[in-house]
Amino acid sequence: MAATDTTTAATAPRTGGNPLRWLRRNIVTLAGLATLGYLILPNVVVMVFSFNKPNGRFNYQWQHFSTDAWADPCGVADLCGSLGLSLQIALWATLGATVLGTMISFALARYRFRARAGVNTLIFLPMAMPEVVMAASLATLFLNMGIEFGFWTILIAHIMFCLSFVVTAVKARVMSMDPRLEQAAQDLYASPLQTFLRVTLPIAAPGIASGALLSFALSFDDFIITNFNAGSTVTFPMFVWGSAQRGTPVQINVIGTAMFLVAVLCVLVGQVAGNRRKRSNP
Template identity: 55%
Template sequence: MATQTISAPAPADGSAPLKVRRKSPLAWAKQHVLLAVTFVVFVFMLLPNAVILWMSFNQPDGKFNYTWNKFSLDAWKNPCSNSTMCHSIGLSLEIGVVATIIATILGTMISFAMVRHRFKARSGINALLFLPMAAPEVVMGATLAALFFNTIGPGAMGFWTITIAHVMFCISYVVVTVKSRLAGMDPTLERAAEDLYATPTQTFMKVTLPLVAPGIGAAALLAFAISIDDYIITVFTAGNSETFPMYIFGSVQRAYPAQIDVIGSLMLLGTMTVIAVSQILNQMRTSRKK
């Protein structure tokens, strides 16, 4: 159906009448289909988070918090009623922080080397960096388990073996994120600093690093989220240690308390708070520049 043109009544001064274009229903649908699809996708993505938050206020009738029974704040008042669960959360946070710091530092240096320098093994290293993301986690976990078994023994596996494994697959995500930021930088800004007699260190600290900082921060957040959420590789390299994802997997078979949903809700709210604060700071910086 084509767009219809409707002529308005002629003005009193005798000038030509205005033509008003009325869009057909099909044209209106084409313009609004993207908005509708985006809304549906966001609902699909956020609905599980909303269910977790809602079920954290439930008082389950039994060991499993799967069906709604009645509203209660008991889980929020005492989220660490199970000491094993809180210990696993602490272990996951420690591993996530250490692995994120190491992976972010190494990944950032690799990104600068890959973008700013040309060397013979550059293409090969670039291909190898994608292997941790492309290889199945089960294969990587089994390979790392065999490596640690034959080198340090199963009794020594724990915090550091998990951390090493997390650093290995987090580096790839850091490199990809920081490389995209470096590729989008304007090189004339660094040249301008050099023309103003800035030393290489001053140029890096006052020009390059502030421009790359958003990419490094995004890479660090991504690495932390991947580390704290990993189960498959962790279970192969944990030894006698138990992280939070491992605790949840074991709890599903025995009991699923509402405290697990409380911890998940706190993580969700913490992430939303960080995003909101970053957006506010960006808006404040933009308004100051104007």
């Protein structure tokens, strides 16, 4: 009987409802959920107000449910034109930054030369300094060279801005690569080109893909560098900024919702593909 009482007394604190103990045990989970909610809530608001029909110019208060904006997402003048221009610039900037950044990454990871430390510093400067500094510097350069502001100045500026992020992603992948894999391919009489295409490039592909996706997102979303070097050219972020001063049309919420859903779909597809790959290669 005494032993039973002792056991009950020892286990009582574990089964008792102590809010502080429960909070300490679940604080990380709660913090994660709060952060997730903080990140998702603005997107939910954008999605909800994409079905709103405001009485005035400003889409800040819920008035009436309507799908008119979804039926005609290009109903606002120049909206889809600016969106198409941003997509075009982002695609070309991604291509240019990915190709140049990959070559620079291999050079910095594989070779030793005198200016290597200086090149590393110059490559990572755009990531360390504010965007406005780079934007103003490029604008001054284009003005002194007599280059007219427009599509090409935006594209050059975006490639220079995205280059650092591609180099960071690809260089980390290349430096973690086991050189014995390439040596084994050469021992099996593979040519340098075959070794690169069949061994080196597939291993570096995740880093290249990460850098490309990051470049596309940064280029499409950029406002500061674009604003300094666009002239009269209007991209989608600049269109949104200009519309916010006069009254944000509901169609902007529609496009924002579509972009968010596409991003979520890409993440889900990547997760499913990764899980299937792990199951097929245990």
